[in-house]
Amino acid sequence: MASWADEISAIIEKNIAGFGADTTSTASVGTVIAVQDGVARIYGLQDVKYLELVEFPRTGLYGMAFNLEEEAVSCPILGDYTQIREDDEVRTTGRIIQVPVGDALLGRVVDPIGQPLDDRGPIATDKFRPIERVAPGVITRQSVNQPVQTGIKAIDSMIPIGRGQRELIIGDRQTGKTAVAIDTIINQKGKDLICIYVAIGQKNSSIARTRAILEEHGAMEYTIIVASGASDPAPLKYIAPYAGCAIGEEFMESGRDALIVYDDLTKHAEAYRNISLIIRRPPGREAYPGDVFYLHSRLLERAARLNKDYGGGSLTALPIIETKANDVSAYIPTNLISITDGQIFLETDLFNAGQRPALNTGISVSRVGSSAQTKAMSQVAGTLRLDLAQFRELEAFSQFASDLDKATKSRIDRGRRILEILKQPQYQPVSVIRQVMIIYAATNGYLDEVPLDKVSEWEAGFYRFMDANYQDLQNEIIESSIQGRNKMNADQLKKLGAAIEDYQKTAAPREEQKR
Structure with missing residues (x-):
């Protein structure tokens, strides 16, 4: 009997001696009491923090603490919520939701929590950033005065975008909003500007096509x-732009320039609305939760240009918003217009009339202006903007007038040629020097004698001629007035006029010289 008791005692002592529980880490434990449309309600989790990652051990899924009631x-839930069941155990992780950042992400396609979606293996980085962060303060910023060249003539000439600016791209569906953003990314090749493209709720085929276009152009x-x-749960769509912004902030705070597109x-906003209605956040105008303005303002305020004491980097934001029937006075468009530093308005009627990009120069504006040009x-x-405005007024008037004086007719003819040179094929950005030369030619009357249907042919030939015969003049203008801080002097303008006449x-082509 004693030997049996000794044996039991020895086993207990052995188990106690081998017990190596880690008491340095603790976790709050809760229980799922309901799951609905991607959101789990959890009882317990007394010490959970706002936006902390929580783990569902049975499924391996993660969620984020969003409403602390x-x-x-x-x-x-950041994943397939149908796997979650009532009474499942939930544990806190002690980590605020974060994404991997750094140069290892360049060329990669990732989901909103930083997991790779391409076939190039894991992301080799040990740097992480929380997706939510307070925007840089006024003291840390400096004025926006360096341009982001889009390569689109109509934008670079009339609605200049600066590094650190927030410029809204707005318009109905299928008017070329994404095309403007993709052209801008393609145009950054060799310009030392890192680009981040955030696709929110798009079809996987559309995202794959965008990637293929960027690869084709070496971007x-x-x-x-x-x-x-589009098939991802609402929580992933909700955190996607914040994750992209955190990735961009890493480059900005390391002294580099980055551009982020929210598409x-x-x-x-719809994804946030879905989540909010389930967790019963109070609705506001048009049944949207009242804090939808704060949703976007705290995202876009993080775009900035830091001063030299803080590295001098910048993060430029190009948010995209879809309107319905060109209604820019709707709730979310007016929110974004008030948050951003200007908007590029693309109009359906102009698009259908063949004006591509379909830029409405009357409503479009850049509040940074020529300081970023x-x-x-x-x-x-x-x-240029004034000339086009006058042209549109005269063109509308001329529809009701049978006879026009010579001055009015010549102004209308020149306006039509200016519109023609502002047309541009997709994925074919134009360098700044070429934009300067063709706009100078159009606004100074050198195209007045060219038939309207020959303007694009004249333009293409002009670029080839200048590259072959006047490269030195182009280099001189680039050095002094594009990279430098000086206007073109009288001698350079005279040489440029002479080159166009040449x-x-x-x-x-001879036929282009006929009236």
């Missing part, structure tokens, strides 16, 4: 795609 915590080497597909924030461009395009006399 007195009796329960509402957690949107993926400096681009990161953060993708949340589009309409779907982001090269000197050469501001010099030649200073009156092209018209010697290289332009």
Whole structure:
């Protein structure tokens, strides 16, 4: 009997001696009491923090603590919520939701929590950033005065975008909003600007097509795609732009320049609305939760240009918003217009009339203005917006007038040629020097004698002629007025005019010279 008791005692002592529980880490434990449309209500989790990752051990899924209520915590689930069951155990992780950041993400396609979606293996980085962060304060910023060249003539000449600016791209569906953003990314090749494209609620085929276009033009080497597909749960769509912004902030705070495209924030607001209605956040105007303005303002305020004491980096934001029937006075469009530093308005009627990009120059504006424009461009395009406005007024008037005086007719003809040179094929950005030369030619009457249907042919030939015969003049203008801080001097303007006349006399096709 004693030997049996000794044996039991020995076993107990052995087990106690081998017990190596880690008492340094603790976790709050809760229980799922309900699951509905991607959101779990959890009882317990007394010490959970706002936006802390919580783990569902049975399924391996994660959620984030979103609504900290007195009796329960509402957690949107970052994955397939149908696997979650009532009474499942939930544990806190002690980690605020974060994403991997750094150069290892360049050329990659990742989901909103930083998991790779391409076939190139895991992300090799040990840097992480929380997706939510307070925007840089006024003291840390400096004025926006360096341009982001989009390569689109109509935008670079009349609605210049600066590094650190927030410029809204707005318009109905199928008017070319994404095309403007993709063209801008393609145009950054060799310009030392890292690009982040955030796809929110898009079809996987659309995201794959965007990636293929960027690869085809050699742009993926400096681009990161953060993708949340249409079939992804609302919580992933909700955190996608914040994750992309955190990735961009890493580059900004390391002294580099980054550009981020949010495509589009309409779907982001819808995802937030879905979550909010389930967790019963109070609705506001048009049944949206009242804090939808704060949703986007705290995202876009993080775009900035830091001063030299803080590294001098910048993060430029191009949010995209879809309107219905060109209604820019709707709730979310007016929110974004008031948050951003200007908007590029793309109009359906102009798009259908063949004006591509379909830019409405009357409503579109950049509140940074010519301070973010090269000197050469501001010099030649200073009156361009006014000329187009006058042209549209005269054109509308001329529809009711049978006879026009010569001055009015010549102004209308020149306006039509200016519109023609502002047309541009997709995925074919134009360098700044070429934009300067063609706008100078159009606004100074050198195209007045060219038939309207020959303007694009004249333009293509002009670029070839200038590259072949006047490369030194182009380099001189680039050095002094595009990279430098000086306007083109009288001698340079005279040489440019002479080069255009030389092209018209010697290289332009003969039939283009007929009236």
